Amino acid sequence: xxxxxxxxxxxxxxxxxxxxxxxxxxxxxxxxxxxxxxxxxxxxxxxxxxxxxxxxxxxxxxxxxxxxxxxxxxxxxxxxxxxxxxxxxxxxxxxxxxxxxxxxxxxxxxxxxxxxxxxxxxxxxxxxxxxxxxxxxxxxxxxxxxxxxxxxxxxxxxxxxxxxxxxxxxxxxxxxxxxxxxxxxxxxxxxxxxxxxxxxxxxxxxxxxxxxxxxxxxxxxxxxxxxxxxxxxxxxxxxxxxxxxxxxxxxxxxxxxxxxxxxxxxxxxxxxxxxxxxxxxxxxxxxxxxxxxxxxxxxxxxxx
Amino acid sequence: xxxxxxxxxxxxxxxxxxxxxxxxxxxxxxxxxxxxxxxxxxxxxxxxxxxxxxxxxxxxxxxxxxxxxxxxxxxxxxxxxxxxxxxxxxxxxxxxxxxxxxxxxxxxxxxxxxxxxxxxxxxxxxxxxxxxxxxxxxxxxxxxxxxxxxxxxxxxxxxxxxxxxxxxxxxxxxxxxxxxxxxxxxxxxxxxxxxxxxxxxxxxxxxxxxxxxxxxxxxxxxxxxxxxxxxxxxxxxxxxxxxxxxxxxxxxxxxxxxxxxxxxxxxxxxxxxxxxxxxxxxxxxxxxxxxxxxxxxxxxxxxxxxxxxxxxxxxxxxxxxxxxxxxxxxxxxxxxxxxxxxxxxxxxxxxxxxxxxxxxxxxxxxxxxxxxxxxxxxxxxxxxxxxxxxxxxxxxxxxxxxxxxxxxxxxxxxxxxxxxxxxxxxxxxxxxxxxxxxxxxxxxxxxxxxxxxxxxxxxxxxxxxxxxxxxxxxxxxxxxxxxxxxxxxxxxxxxxxxxxxxxxxxxxxxxxxxxxxxxxxxxxxxxx
Numbered sequence: 001x002x003x004x005x006x007x008x009x010x011x012x013x014x015x016x017x018x019x020x021x022x023x024x025x026x027x028x029x030x031x032x033x034x035x036x037x038x039x040x041x042x043x044x045x046x047x048x049x050x051x052x053x054x055x056x057x058x059x060x061x062x063x064x065x066x067x068x069x070x071x072x073x074x075x076x077x078x079x080x081x082x083x084x085x086x087x088x089x090x091x092x093x094x095x096x097x098x099x100x101x102x103x104x105x106x107x108x109x110x111x112x113x114x115x116x117x118x119x120x121x122x123x124x125x126x127x128x129x130x131x132x133x134x135x136x137x138x139x140x141x142x143x144x145x146x147x148x149x150x151x152x153x154x155x156x157x158x159x160x161x162x163x164x165x166x167x168x169x170x171x172x173x174x175x176x177x178x179x180x181x182x183x184x185x186x187x188x189x190x191x192x193x194x195x196x197x198x199x200x201x202x203x204x205x206x207x208x209x210x211x212x213x214x215x216x217x218x219x220x221x222x223x224x225x226x227x228x229x230x231x232x233x234x235x236x237x238x239x240x241x242x243x244x245x246x247x248x249x250x251x252x253x254x255x256x257x258x259x260x261x262x263x264x265x266x267x268x269x270x271x272x273x274x275x276x277x278x279x280x281x282x283x284x285x286x287x288x289x290x291x292x293x294x295x296x297x298x299x300x301x302x303x304x
Numbered sequence: 305x306x307x308x309x310x311x312x313x314x315x316x317x318x319x320x321x322x323x324x325x326x327x328x329x330x331x332x333x334x335x336x337x338x339x340x341x342x343x344x345x346x347x348x349x350x351x352x353x354x355x356x357x358x359x360x361x362x363x364x365x366x367x368x369x370x371x372x373x374x375x376x377x378x379x380x381x382x383x384x385x386x387x388x389x390x391x392x393x394x395x396x397x398x399x400x401x402x403x404x405x406x407x408x409x410x411x412x413x414x415x416x417x418x419x420x421x422x423x424x425x426x427x428x429x430x431x432x433x434x435x436x437x438x439x440x441x442x443x444x445x446x447x448x449x450x451x452x453x454x455x456x457x458x459x460x461x462x463x464x465x466x467x468x469x470x471x472x473x474x475x476x477x478x479x480x481x482x483x484x485x486x487x488x489x490x491x492x493x494x495x496x497x498x499x500x501x502x503x504x505x506x507x508x509x510x511x512x513x514x515x516x517x518x519x520x521x522x523x524x525x526x527x528x529x530x531x532x533x534x535x536x537x538x539x540x541x542x543x544x545x546x547x548x549x550x551x552x553x554x555x556x557x558x559x560x561x562x563x564x565x566x567x568x569x570x571x572x573x574x575x576x577x578x579x580x581x582x583x584x585x586x587x588x589x590x591x592x593x594x595x596x597x598x599x600x601x602x603x604x605x606x607x608x609x610x611x612x613x614x615x616x617x618x619x620x621x622x623x624x625x626x627x628x629x630x631x632x633x634x635x636x637x638x639x640x641x642x643x644x645x646x647x648x649x650x651x652x653x654x655x656x657x658x659x660x661x662x663x664x665x666x667x668x669x670x671x672x673x674x675x676x677x678x679x680x681x682x683x684x685x686x687x688x689x690x691x692x693x694x695x696x697x698x699x700x701x702x703x704x705x706x707x708x709x710x711x712x713x714x715x716x717x718x719x720x721x722x723x724x725x726x727x728x729x730x731x732x733x734x735x736x737x738x739x740x741x742x743x744x745x746x747x748x749x750x751x752x753x754x755x756x757x758x759x760x761x762x763x764x765x766x767x768x769x770x771x772x773x774x775x776x777x778x779x780x781x782x783x784x785x786x787x788x789x790x791x792x793x794x795x796x797x798x799x800x801x802x803x804x805x806x807x808x809x810x811x812x813x814x815x816x817x818x819x820x821x822x823x824x825x826x827x828x829x830x831x832x
Contacts, residue, residue, distance in 0.1 A: 048679070048830075048831065051679070051682065051683050052682070053679055053682060053683075053829065053830040053831060054829045054830070054831070055827075055828075055829060072682070072687065072688075073685050073686060073687035073688075073690075074685075076682075076683060076684050076685045076686075077685045079683075081680070081683035083676065083679065083680065085676065086676075086680075087675045087676045087677055087680075088677070089593060089677060090413075090490060091490075091592075091593070091596075092575070092579075092592070093574070093575035093576055093577065095575075095576065095577035095578050095579065096575065096576060096578070096579040096583060097579075098579075099578055099579030099583065099584075100579055100583050100584070100589055101680060101681070101684060103579070103583070103584040104584075104586075104681060104684035104685060104686045105684040105685055106684075106685050124577040124578075125574040125575055125576065125577045126574060126575070127573075127574075127575055129413070129489065129490065130489075140680070153683075
């Protein structure tokens, strides 16, 4: 596999704010890479560094085997970009905007353009100033997916889309992945990333806090177990790696607990001793992974 | 819930948002008035100079064109009023217009007004709140102008009348802007309509004053001046302006009920589902995005140039009747020389007004960046260099077209009243301003490229070259200051011979500024 894009120890500051603070990211060619983080974590800054709009203060950034700052225009021949907050020229129609962006990129596929307009149910004859947020977003999506790019940089591309359009978007991603294109998908809609991404990186305060396949991220964390037993469970507290067991009834016949995945076996042994009548175990959802990293912020409701 | 519920909150919101902007408007207009009033006062310090002013400047066609018909021109009070009136008239009208459009149509266009209307806020509360602030600002400006005139030592009753007349003008144009904001969907369109009304009514008063006919009384500028501050003071005319303002405000309030929130009375039409071929290049896109701006300035400036040219033949008549003027201008006899001097003044005036387009056009680069639209373009194969060249190409072409348009309009305006003998020099005189217009635009680009956060301050450069060119003599600016303006270095053609060197030097400086700017633009971050 070859590398589609890579950040190594990248720092980007705005005045006293360190938007990227020793940031690392590695995306392989052909993968759909989920890029997760709360608002203000540095996702958009990373995207803009990749686009050559911002210049990194230190560290190295590679994009499609080139330097995104020095070779911006050449590299852009091969990529398509969708921002999360699309602003358009108010006096141009949606169709005109799609064509302008397409031509600047080096031409777009008319058949694909028609197909995308249909898929996203967008009226290209309306002036951009009359579009809603969702419709502006569709203009950017149609413009991006009407071109055959090698790399798609999508910065929260579905904000403002309804569930039907969300499905249309997922269809687009599946198609470009089948073609062998690479996708960097920044998002905070976890279900979207969970169903699309091969690998995931989680960014917080300008650093990558975790990166890997969903499976490997889950392996590093806890499995949630819910069990009904014939006898009360004893000794679970003493098993290493078991966290906060909770007994649902007075007799201790139903227990729920989290266990570090590498201690799963010992925990099950303790259950077996009490006689298992029913057992549910599920790996952590992305929500749980995410909340583990951001739980404190979400608790305090801090957001921008 | 009444239709005015929530007005108080909105007034506070407007004052909070404009806590710097509004004082800057007020202080700039007041400051310029004070400067020019003090300078005029010290210039006309003898009975002879007072007497000659009335016979020369005051009765001249040019004087009437700029300042309308001010009374008491044989007194220092009347002279000061006459000299400052163009600044105060236009200043108060523009202040009211920008204030109202910024808080009505621009708010609706951005969607912020929706947020406000969703609260406990009545249908008329937003325009009413803006109206209140605009009325307050107009009255305050009127009071400040009165204060300045009193400080200069003019007649108290006349000073109050002059200030009050300006307060009512502010009121009237606030009402015009409120009505214009109901018509279009976009803020730029509303500004275009309101600005057009300001321009047309000003020119109508000028024509009325020059021809001493009823046109003078068609324009609100005529009513305000007709109060005759420092003369007989017809106070009742103030009530006429206020009444007219009330009628236009009423019209605006009625128009509000005729449309949906967020929409204009004129609905945007559907456009082309595909882009034309011309839109495929950065230059083509820039031209499309700026064509409204360019067309507006072209039409406005061509009209102004034609009016100026049409009054040229009146200038020698004036000379015959006023030997003192010939003496003052140190002209020995020939009519042509007087005309040449007049034309030289007109050329530089058109040149400095024309550079406003250049600066507005250069600033589009910055607004494209701030609006994240540059980001979308630069995420394609388009390089920064080509994007910038495309936009600057439109700026340069636009300035060229405007200079040419003004020149042609001068020729046409002059042909309307005289023969073709001067066509060549009329056209050349305006075109000779082009190097200075380009240099001002290039300096604006330099600022946008290296100091993007201070981009808005390039308007200070425009204000400076305007003051230098139009008021430099009466303010008695030292030569060291005046030489900072590129216009100061161009020959006063046709009264002086034209030489290519100054223009070439300005062009060279412009090219250098552009090159340095381009380097800066390629090194810095793009975005907010």
